Amino acid sequence: MSTIRRTWKINGKTVAVRFPAGRRLLDVLREDLGLIGSKESCGEGECGACTVIVNDEPVVSCILPAGQLADGTEILTVEGIEKKRVGRLIQQAFIEVGAVQCGFCIPGMVVSSYALLCKNPKPSTKAIREGLAGNLCRCTGYTKIIAAVKLAASRIPAAKRT
Amino acid sequence: MTKRTSKPVRLIGKGMPRVDADGKVRGTTRYLNDIDYKGIWHGVVVRSPVPRGILRAIVPGPAFAGDNLVLATAKDIPGENVVHMHDRTMPLLAEIGGEIRYRGEPVAVVAAATPEQAAAAARDVRIEVDELPPLLTLDEAVAIFKSAPGKLDTMKEQTIVKGDLAQGFTAADDVVEAEYWAGHQEQLYLENQGLVVFPQKDGSILSEGSIQCPYFPVHELNDPLKLPPEKIRVRQTPIGGAFGGKEDYPTMLTGYAALPALKSGKPVKITYERNEDILFTPKRHPVWVRFKTGFKKDGTLTAIECDYILDGGAYLTISDVVMYRGILHCALAYRCDNVVIRGKVARTNSFPCGAFRGFGAPQAIWGIESHMDAIAARLGKTPHEYRLQVHARPGDVTPTGQTLSDENGSTACLKLALKRSDFARKLRQASRGKLRKGQKKFVGVGLSFFAHGSAFTGDGEAKFKAKGRVELARLEDGKPGINIRVSSTEMGQGVHTIFTQIAADALSLDAARIRFPMADTGLVPNSGPTVASRTTMVVGNVVYRAALDLKNQIESFAALRFFKGAPAELRGSRLLSKGARPVSFETAAKAMLAEIGSASGFFEFLLPADIRWDQATFKGDSYPGYSWSANVAEIEIDPLTCELEVKRVTAIVDIGRVINPVTATGQVEGGLTQALGYAVMEKIGTGKNGLYDAARLQTYIIPTALDVPEYDVKFVEYPYSFAPPGAKGLGELPMDGLAPAIANAIEAAIGRRLRQIPLTPEAIFAALHPAQGGTP
């Protein structure tokens, strides 16, 4: 079994990691790096609780072979989101609107919301629903989550939208 | 924060942000699997490979030669091999020579230092069983009931009788009879089941994990573990959703983990992955319900006869109470003098069903609310006018003989739902199977109307006497504050927030000084399980009263200590006394803690003295209070594919006093979405091999953000005055009535009635195109 070495930029910091060739990105993040904000729920890419952003694209880290991420890959997890202005707006909006219940899906929701707003800072309701369709929530019925993303979008200053 | 005023801020009725939201949006909240336990072992349950048979042998293989590994079987159970539950019949682990009754029944538990080692060892246990023929499904049970009722294997039966049924049918001008089916439903909390059992030096255990009802393991495992309640301590970690799914099951899981933990002396963690969680934890009960109703030409209901059979699975566990709640909701919402409802818990060789939000009521309401539309259609009345005519309202008497007080907002819910949804107009425009010019889709609108009993059934709360404490303490910042000590668990529904609001208002204290630590049976009195839509109404009242008790104590202390015996009042976080300078809560509380140590207010919940309930005959006051709701579903069906889209749902809700409108609305929207899944897509059953046939999230389908309709949720408030602040139950109500509203809307859209959920395109196709041989 070979061991892989990679150097990534995680949440803005350069991090060198070593792991077995078949290891999942989620395990590298949670177990090797202690970034426990990304959750495992289904283990098969259906629920989105483990969503992180890799080079600006949202991905499910539970079915992503970590070795496929080359040196220099930029990874953003929920732990890095709050350092971003838009990320903090999203988190605040989730709290204000009441979009949080049990909370288990919420880190993934926040990350998917961030990925969406980076690409589309003024999304329609339909675009928000599509952007969040890969994140299952069993508590909220999504309504307040969608409202939170709308609220966050409304607060993004026109000039600075990432 | 704002200028000082003598008028304290009132939080009850306000949408205070959740107290636990910050950690959840930042990802810092540590759920069980986020906690780095050092030195624990990992447990894996070894299960029966067949649904029924006699267990002959458990043969461990070579994997057990090594160290750091333990195998626990029934022989390792310190006491009697039984989980108490409701009838003391279910073994904790199957016994050699005993009968295996369901596929996946635990036979042994392996624990090892690493999860891989435990899993490998568990695979290396050979289970020898002499197979017996199983009865796997409710369909088979109902077939037996229909052909030879006496041969149905029932674990519990109960009948409700009101008036004279025969006379009721004699008086009827017409009769409508029909059957309705509902299948299993998986709770699908996002966080899977899990807990850790720590064996203690004194022989006691501590169980910590995603546990909805911490006092259940304390009282359900005494016989098998041979431990008195005080030697079983249970505490909650943050719960990633439960919905009833972590009500009864963590008791069994604690038992499974406790055996290798006690045998090895090591802490043992059992945590399921999704696949195991879906396959081997309880589901909502499948139910078959048959209504036979007699009525006069003017619509007056003269007789309701109902058979309600639920598939309890292989053991009763808690299914008797689910059946009770089910039959109590079969004919609750309508006026009728002659009622007979017969409930039965059938035994099958499927996984024992358990608690899930609604607890028997959604299946009952699925039946009666579909049936009411069928009666209205027979009478030539519109479904809403018919419900306005015959619905139960204050002064009416329920099937158990309870007179509804004027704290029931039934009429208000119904009327507001009709108005806000513009129901009458939309119903006139419904397609009834014919597309109008230019229309591409069938449109329909459907109504349901229902109540949900708050708190334990019957005299449960009177017997239980929920207890709670509110204590003055030094908080983590070193300054004085308040700890709420009740056993209610936060699992997303918002109890930590609304109890903070209630305590803050009762004490007239800044909510920032109030904490609600996670429930820990070592630290909190038993305020009961977090179930049955009882928490806000019952335990909320306990918190309110206990907080008032503490407020009195603080005021008495302050009067003597600061105001020379003159009366003092805690108001707006300050102690006020006429003519004296106010003293801050912080100063007063510090002095109190320094001089008399900790102080706490206490309360034990009581029901009104005139409550009456006869458990044997099911007569009397079946619930202390009732919440009410009316749902309107607006749908479209594509004639091309029979695909169904639920466009809009109106839900008007009477839950008494609304403590927090934001969290309450969130509860309703979330419950409606679970109900939507139940109604139109969630499908899981027991396969021929005895396993659930949808074991993963790729096959068990729940709604996504693209599937939810627009919701219009509004509250009407008819408070429960006996228990301030006047809340009634909310948790389960939103789960109850959407399925029949959608089925009624489908009937309006295509002119066909569906009697089985989920209401899939396949079922709509089969109804519309029977010649094409559709089977739903």
Place this chain on the structure above:
Amino acid sequence: MKITEKIDVRFPRTLAEALRLQAGEQTRGKLLAGGTDLMVQWAAGVPAPERATSVWNLPELSAIEMAPDAIEIGAGVTHAFLRDCVQIRRHLPALVAAAATVGAAQIQSRGTLGGNAANASPAGDTAPALLVTGGSVVLASLSGRREVPLDRFWIDYRKIDARPDEIIVAFRLPPKGRAKERFRKIGTRRAQAISKVMAASRILVEKGRIVSAAIALGSVAPTPVRLAQVEAFLVGKKLSPKLIDEAEQLAQATVAPIADIRSSAEYRRWASGRLVRDALEHL
């Protein structure tokens, strides 16, 4: 430790390196693109191989070339790229529509066109849209390249016409030209859904008469299928309500779907015809 950690995954940086690694392979299923199918299958208990070769991000698999006769799309192109690509949408709208229904955003970021084809599920979302182009798959190995017409590529349930040492490198897809394309998927829900039935079509009508027709279905047979009988029936005929009725019935008579957790055989049969109707009604 998850099951996938037992797999020795190699991460070549070029196609040549990947082909060398594959050269000795005797069995299939060891090429790992975005992992959105394989990682899920392995997690769900499908026996994992000892070794696997990652073809994710190989530069030779990422190109898109637009030529008049065919658009060549690299096998490593993701659904997200297809979903957002305006030029491809103009020429291959059904494929773009299909890519947008694969899973949700996270899966589209990682799932590739080559991976979806190699997975060879009858419910593979892009397969019907690929089939109706009449295009081909380009396979490479150390012994060279070959092209396989798409309608001969999926040979049985989860079986493709590719040797273990071959890697799918691209798809050569003729643009639709003046024909109309349509894609429609009936799923178990509105996102993240595996199809109950789906259809793609490419049909050219001139002066009210059907000049050419390609119609393909997914989830109704062990492989994605072209409805050759229905196509032959349609070509040369004048489009009319009666013709649509007949085509619908012919499609229903042609397919022989099975029942599974997602749908019934009867519904699938019926819906197959309905989707053919849908295609013809949208010309």
